[in-house]
Amino acid sequence: MKKLLIATALAGFSGAAFAQDVVRLGTEGAYPPYNFINDAGEVAGFEREFGDELCKRAGLTCEWVTNEWDSIIPNLQSGNYDVIIAGMSITDEREEVIDFSQGYLPPASSAYLAAAADADLMSGPVAAQTSTIQAAFVAENGMQLVEYATPEETVAAVKNGEAVAVLADKDYLAPIAAESGGALVLLAKEESIGGGVGLGFRDSDDDLRGKFDEAIKSMKCDGTLDAMITKAEYFGPEAKTWGDAGKEGC
Amino acid sequence: MSMTCWETVQAYGLRSIGIGENLLPKSDFTICQQFTLIGSGLIWNLYFGVLALTFGFFLANAIALARNARNPMIRKPAEWFVFVFRGSPLFIQFFLAYEALVLLPKGGIDILGIHLNTSWTTRAWAGALLVLFLNTAAYSAEIFHGALKSIPKGDLEAAEAYGLTGWKKFIRIEWPTMLRLGWPAYTNEAIFLFHATTLVYFSGFPAFAQKGDALYYANYFADKTFNPFIPYPIVAFYFILLTLIVTFIYGRVNRHLNRHLPANTRSRIRLRPQLIR
Amino acid sequence: MFEVCADPKAIEGLTWAACYLTSAKHVDFYWSFLTVLLLLAITAPAALGMGFMGATVARSHVLPLSLLGRTYIWMVRGVPDIIFFLFFVIALDQGLEYIKNLFVCDGGAWPWQGLEFRVCPEAKVPLAKSSAFWHQAYGFMLAVVTFAIVFGAFVANVIYGAMNAVPRAQLETAEAYGMSRAQVFRRILVPQMWVYALPGLGNLWMILIKATPLLFLLGVKDIVYYARELGGSKTQAYEYPHGDWRLWYFLGLLVFYLVFTRISEIGITRLTRKLSHGQATAGGEALRKAAA
Structure with missing residues (x-):
């Protein structure tokens, strides 16, 4: 941001002075x-x-x-x-x-993060980030998709009960499950997509x-x-x- | 295998409310597909706009009256309500509303032995409608409040001379005059409320099963085709139509409100900007 | 920033909070408030200029010019502004590169090929090899231009109305004194117009303030971007892990906007009073009576 301020002040000058590969x-x-x-x-x-x-x-x-x-x-x-x-x-x-x-x-597996290990994926919306392979997978496999712009919001949706589960890369979800103190768990079911x-x-x-x-x-x-x-x-x-x-x- | 335009309309014409093809188009992205899906999304803009305006009208009247009250216990809350909703961006209001609504207990609330289900409040159709309803009520209340204060003194004195007082004076003289004076500004409010409905799926409220408004689908196409020159002008086209229709309907009401006046003293509706809120 | 903050996971309580709130990312967040103010400081005069031109053109006696001015005013009014914001940022960017492509690339081929917008590397704005500094400045500039175009139309609408509100008699008197058309415009119409335009312009200023969260949609790292980024829950991968605090950050933004619009409102009221002095309006009349 600091840069931005200066940038606008100097906007009249050419960028050539900074040129390098x-x-x-x-x-x-x-x-x-x-x-x-x-x-x-x-x-x-x-x-x-x-x-x-x-x-x-x-x-x-x-x-x-x-x-x-x-x-x-x-x-x-x-x-x-x-x-x-x-x-x-x-x-x-x-x-x-x-x-x-x-x-x-x-190729890594995608996992479901839910509030309980017996969560029924067909019983409610499954969250995924917009334009991800996981979002496409949810939509194509008959689950009800709910989209969010950031990964953070997809997890929040499960925490507050908006979605029954979130589908994302397992490596992203695993630390979140581990730190949740049992409030969130990874389902046994995994998907290999991508x-x-x-x-x-x-x-x-x-x-x-x-x-x-x-x-x-x-x-x-x-x-x-x-x-x-x-x-x-x-x-x-x-x-x-x-x-x-x-x-x-x- | 590409679809004819009529088949596309059948598949996607009601997609935004969950009828028709389950998956959004993934290839071709023809003009017909874009017109159809974006038009289908417009259903939601109409839904939000019409309902928020209808409910908001009544609340706005109540708040305009409360703002006029002598008793500060009634006046102050009304002033704060208008201040908060008019003083902050709608974008932030949507976001905060969503974040606050998801905090409601999912199992529902028990009040006096009645079980209230709360899970639907976070859905755009309810939560975003609530925000738009309160928002338009605040803006309209300010318009009506201004109109109430500019009722000619002579009109009120004449009413009293006829023996009209209290509620009767209000319902027969003050309220109709307030509506008549405030109507041109209220027309603008209606137009820009419809415009504001495009923000619903852009701040806070998520789209379920890819059911969204006109802008949601336009954005989908712009992201997929990397060409903003088709989807956005299509939304613009739909909204110009919508603006014309709203202007026409409110113009008819305005004519009705002014029917007793000689032609040269009628107030004409002039558009004034009130874009982002 | 401070020595006690060297190991954030070993501290707690107030020290933790102090360290947390002074982390480099938070400092960026505080700076982003200046970005918003800077946008307002640049956009407001730019939009005023655009609006003044728009209104003057719309009042022109040359029909095509007048139509052009009116179409500009009307278009922006009939369409939700967010669509303009989403559209212009890409359209301006591609438009600039297309024009540059006609001059610097061999042949200047049609760049919209399939799903890709392709111009030769020399036609990129800014050049790919420019530093991040220029890319950010360019993004910010696109946002400013977009805001100026959209708000310019609204300003044009207000000024157009204000110019028509100046009493006809004033202009006729000036003409009777033998002033040329340009002189009447410059010496009589423009100075008197401001008092009629001020309520509308004040309203627009408030609207402009409330439109700044859209910077975030234009890809500029503004206060909304940082509120979302900082408020989101953080795992142990971060130095300061915490739960979902977005609600609190956004409440902070709400307060910022409420205070800002309130201060603006007071400022505008004072300015209106000042400008109404000696004017042939109801406001001016009230001031005269109060003094007498």
């Missing part, structure tokens, strides 16, 4: 442990560390930008940032609009995608990616990793 990474900043804004007001989480490492390996200067989830693809298209790094699952529908890098997180998590690029940005693909591959080859995924503050030692499959073709 900067790649802008767009994230949501509301989905721990994938990405969130910490109390210092900076982007943090797994994707922060991972993205910074990729930029280092690819020799790029990177900058972090946050954007609301429901307009994250349109704003990539209009050039507000160059890469989406926001726990976005690779799906056919999205492939039609943008290009994905190779996956950097293996084909892993990848970086999103504009169709026309093949060069940039190439650089990032190479960096991801090198992190898979030397095992740093797996080590990062299993860190306790991110996905924990139990998390799915790439293992030997990731080392093919190194």
Whole structure:
């Protein structure tokens, strides 16, 4: 914001003075442990560390930008940032609009968070974040969908009884269930939707995608990616990793 | 397999109230689809606008009278009500209302042995309607209060000379004159209340089963096609139509209220801005 | 910020609250109030300028110009403003890039291709390689322009009415003194118009204040953005975990807006009194009688 104030004061000047090769990474900043804004007001989480490492390996200067989830693809298209790094699952529908890098997180399961382990998913609305694979899944499988703009609100909906359950990535929901003191539980039923998590690029940005693909591959080859995924503050030692499959073709 | 436009209308014409195709269109995004779905969403804008205005009219009258009362026990609460609803953004009011309504116990409340169910209050059809109702009541009360104060002194004196006092004077002289004087401004309030209904699904209230208002679907298409040049002008088109209809209906009422006056002294309705609240 | 706050999970009570409320993210939140004030400070004169032009054009004796002015005023009035906000931010952005594309790209191809808006990298506004600073400033500028266009139409409506309210006799007297049309406009019409426009403009100022939460929809990190972000419940992944406090943050915003509109109301009342001095209106008459 401080920057903004100065920015407007100087708005008459050209941006050329600041020109350097900067790649802008767009994230949501509301989905721990994938990405969130910490109390210092900076982007943090797994994707922060991972993205910074990729930029280092690819020799790029990177900058972090946050954007609301429901307009994250349109704003990539209009050039507000160059890469989406926001726990976005690779799906056919999205492939039609943008290009994905190779996956950097293996396909993870989605879980239901509810107030009781015997919650009946057909008895009431199931919450999901707008424009997520989980929202599409709920709508397509005969459950009554209730949409919210942020992940935070979907969980709040279950807490206050607005929805019987929320469907989201298990890694996002697990810490919330663990810290709720038994008020919220993960259901035994899990769904596997989506084909892993990848970086999103504009169709026309093949060069940039190439650089990032190479960096991801090198992190898979030397095992740093797996080590990062299993860190306790991110996905924990139990998390799915790439293992030997990731080392093919190194 | 693409649908003909008529098939699209059959599938999505009533989608906003849960009739027809379950899933929203995922491909094509034809103009016909956009016109149909956005038009279907307009049902909700009409629902919110018509009901909030109807209920709000009565409350507004009561509050305008309370604001005119000598007794501060009656006047002060009315003044605070108007101040809070006119002094803060509707956007914030919606959000706060939703957050407050979800705090009501889900099992319902027992009052004097009667069990009241509360779960429906957080739904947009009830919760957002409540906010719009209170909001328009506050704005309209201010209009009617102003009209009440500008009733010509001579009219009231004449009424008293005829022996009209108290309730009779109010119902036969003051109230009709207040309506007549306040009507042009009240027409604007009605138009902008309809406009305000587009905020419902943008602040606080969630959409269930992808049932939303005109703007909800326009936003859906703009996000999917990354082309704002089609869906938003469609909503704009629908709202211009709606504005014309509201102006026409309120104009007829205005003519009725002014029917006793010579043509050159009738107050004409002039649109005044009162956009975001 | 302070040393005691180095390990937030080890402190509690008042110290915790003090550290929490001074975290860097909260400081950003406090700054965002200035963003809102800055938007108002820039938008109000911009909208006044747009409105003045709109009203002048609508009063023009050249029919096409007059129609253009009236259409501008009428369009914005018939359509919910939020639609303009959602529309203009994308439309202005794409429009600027399309025009730039015609000049700097080879061939200047039609950029709307399928589901993508594609111009060559040189036509991007701002350029992709510009720093975050410029991207933020650009986003803020788009918001300001959008607000100015929408509110300009409302101001134009008020000023148009005010210009028509200036007593005809005043203008005729000026003409009788041999003033040209431009002179009458400049010396008589515009100075006298303000007192008639003030109630409407005051009303618009209040509406403008209440429209600022929409900045959040335009992608600017304003007070609503931070209230939602800070108020949401936080797990142990954060330094200051807490439950869902959004209700309290939004109550804070409510109080902010109530105080702000109340202060504005008092200010406008004073200004009206001042401007009414010596004017041939009911307000001016009341002031004259009170003094006598």
